[in-house]
Structures are given as structure tokens and as C-alpha cells.
Amino acid sequence: MEMQAAQSSRALVLRALVAYGALLCSTSLMNASVFPQFDAVLMFARDISVTCGALAFLVIGVLAWRSPSRLRPRHFLALMLGCLVGGGILLAAGLALASPVLLTVGASLVACGRACVTVTVGLVLATLSGWAAAAVIAAACSLQMVGAPWFSLLAPAVGTAAYLVLPLVALSLSAKRAEGFLQKGATHVPPADLAVTRPTSFLAPFSALFICLFLFQVAFGFALRFDEVAGAPRLSEASALPVVLVLAYVLVKRRPFSADVLVSLSALAVIGGFLLATRTEPSVLWGDVTLLNAGNSLFAITAQLALVAIAARNPLGAATVIAWGNGASSVGSLVGAAAGMVANGWVVADPQLRFAIPAALLLVFAGYVILGLRKFTFKAVIEGVVPVGEQQAAQAPEEVFQHRCEAVASRHGLTPREAEVFAMLARGRDRAYIEEALVVSRNTVKAHVKHIYAKLGIHSHQELIDLIESEVVG
Secondary structure, three states, X not given: OHHHHHHHHHHHHHHHHHHHHHHHHHHHHHHHHHHHHHOOOOOOHXXXXXXXXXXHHXXXXXXXXXXXXXXXXXXXXXXXXXXXXXXXXHHHHHHHHOOHHHHHHHHHHHHHHHHHHHHHHHHHHOOOOHHHHHHXXXXXXXXXXXXXXXXXXXXXXXXXHHHHHHHXXXXXXXXXXXXXXXXXXXXXXXXXXXXXXXXXXXXXXXXXHHHHHHHHHHHHHHHHHOOOEOOEOOOOHHHXXXXXXXXXXXXXXXXXXXXXXXXXXXXXXXXXXXXXXXXXXXXXXXXXXXXXXXXXXXXXXXXXXXXXHHHHHOHHHHHHHHHHHHHHHHHHHHHHHHXXXXXXHHHHHOOOHHHHHHHHHHHHHHHHHHHHOXXXXXXXXXXXXXXXOHHHHOOOHHHHHHHHHHHHHHHOOOOHHHHHHHHHXXXXXXXXHHHHHHOOOHHHHHHHHHHHHHHHOOOOHHHHHHHHHHOOOO
């Protein structure tokens, strides 16, 4: 029995590794092989498609937050397949026929499909143990970093085919396992309602974590497009070394690498990369590219580790946090890439800016790391998420409210009639409403309210509402 469990666990880890590795490699193929082909048809097709992918993440996050029933597994799977297959056909036709419309629509649909698959793969990673998830993430990133410099050497047709097929591979390996998360979310109270009574169990859309993901990706997006060569980002094989070292640490120590240490190393690599980019003599070894790409990958590992760890702590908010986290990163990359394109135009007009722009960005980035992250730690964010119990999650907001009223009434010794009046006051009803609902006189209502206030030790209606909101129901 134990042997079967171990084999099942190893099979799950392998499936997660192949799925996540396929997804990351498809991203590298997109940047190195597919996007450069877009320029001959419509230069802005790449930016439109990436924008659609970022919006897809945000839409998934909002649906998972407010209306998870719309993300039922069967519907979600159909949506992913439709976007990937239909979009892939249109993209290939757009390239073959040099059609801007077909290319843009196809690339946008594929981007939306890839966003959906990214969420399902993230949910699968959340089912692994902390060590296994860290090993899979580090191994997949290592595979991506080692292969990325070679993807641009593929024939255009081969690169495009691989880019379209790999997300389907990731989907086939992750859909079944992610179904449990999606089904659980679809049959429980929406996280937006649960967060009212359990705010520590869910991250707000503008939490420090998502802001951090956004700002780091602005820097990486800029580095990706600034000084690019023939429409493709500059790459270096040496960038894989720090990621491989992280993988070796995880495998040898059999424990996850500290997320906060990885962030510090990532920031150090990025600062070093921008510092080298300000040099007056280009380096044959492309030291700036090596450090910037290494910093990007180290931070990608950190971000994924954090999102997966939070998703594992609170499965009911898993889809939301993974979608929002990737959405924040995608939007940051878009902003940074746009800034990089603008900077490229400035450099053409004034070559001296080739060194001044990285220097300015270095100053801004270092300032954020030193000042903005002074009180922020990934460990605190992850451990600050309090899991939501299944019993409470199944309760509707009205049931939670009723339980709170009953708990307060019982603890303070309210009579049944006083408890009834108290519940009405807690809902914001005025005395006239209570008189009519209970068919009692105004003086009787006043007497009940007076007794309630005295037993609760409060002096105003607002204090009564505050008391209810602060009540914790187990």
C-alpha cells in the first residue's frame, strides 16, 4: 500500500514537472521564435496578444473571486481547448497568409488559452508537498533557461508548432488534477463573501505581494525589450547557472529554498545587470544579459513558490491567488516592455541614452528594493494566510451573520425576545420597523433596546454593529 502511494506521488511529481516545463518552454519559444515572425505581418500583434493574455488572468481571478461557479471544470476545459486549438489554427494561417487580422485574433486566443493552462498547472503544483513543488519549479526553470538560447535556432515552422503544442501537453497533464480545486470553488461560497468574515484567509487584489510581482516584472519586461536583437530578446547560456544551483540546493537539502533569500539574490543580479548595462564598452560576454536573465528566473521561481504555497494553505482561494499573481506579473511585463520599446526609439535618436536609461532604471529599482521592501517578506505573507475550514466555507453569508448574532446573544445572556430585537438592530432596522415586525409598542421596543445595550456594555447602534463585525465564528 505504501509502495503504491509512493509510486503515485512520484508519478504526480513527474506529471507536474513535464506540465510546468512545457509551459515555460512555450514561453521561451514565443519570445525567441514566434514573436519575431510577427513583425513581418503586424508588429503590434505580439503586444495585443500579450495584453489579452494578461487580461485573461485578471478575468479568471475576478471570476474565481466573485463567481467561481462560472469556472466549473468542464466549462473551463472546453474554453482552454477552444482557445488553444482554434487560436493555433488562426495563428498559423495568419503567418502563412500574412494576414494581420488572422494573426492577431489567433495569437490573442492562444494567449488566453495559455493563461488558463497556467492557472491549472499552478493548481497542480499546489497539491504537491513544499519540497516537491520547489524541486519541480526549480527543475522546470532550469530546463527553460538551458534551452532558451537554442530556441531561436529552430526553423520558424518548427518553433511555431512547438509553441502551439506544448500548452496542450501541459493541459493534458494538469486538467484532471486541477479539477478538484475548481469543483470545490464552484460548490462553495465565493471567496469575496468569505473574505468579509475571514479577511486574513484571502489576499486583497492590491496586496503587497501582487504589487511586488508587478514592479519586479516591470524591470524584467524592460530588460526583455530594451536593446533587443532582430525582434528577439538577448539571451545567454550562463544565465542558467544560478537557477541550476538553486535546483541542486533543493535536491540535496530536500527542502524549499527560502523565498526571501531568492528575492535578495534576484535583486542583486538585476542591480548588477543594470550596472553593467551602463558601461561605455559593450562586453563580448554580455554580462548584463546574463545577470538580468538570471535575476528574472530567480524571481520567477520565488513568485511561483509563493503563489503555490498560498494556494496550498487555502484551496478555496487557490485559483484566485494564482490568477491574480500571474496577472500582476503579466501586466508588469507589458508596462516594462512598452517602456523598453520607447527607450529603443530614444536610443536611435540619441545613442548616449543607451547608457543613461539603464542607469536611471537602476536607481529606481534599487530604491524600491531598499525602501519599498523594507518591511515586506514573502514568508510573512505566506504564513499570514489562515486556512478556511470546510464547514465555515459551506455556510452562506446570511448563515454566518446569524451565527454571529446567536453567539453574541448567548454570551451576554440576552433573552429570546432581546436576541430577536438584537438581530434586527444588527441588520440596521430602526425602531419603527421592529415595532411593526414584532407587533409591540414603542415603549416596549425602547425597553428591549435599553436592556440590550446594558447587557452588551455599549452606548450606540454603531458600537452594536462593530461588536457583530468583530465576532469570530468557529
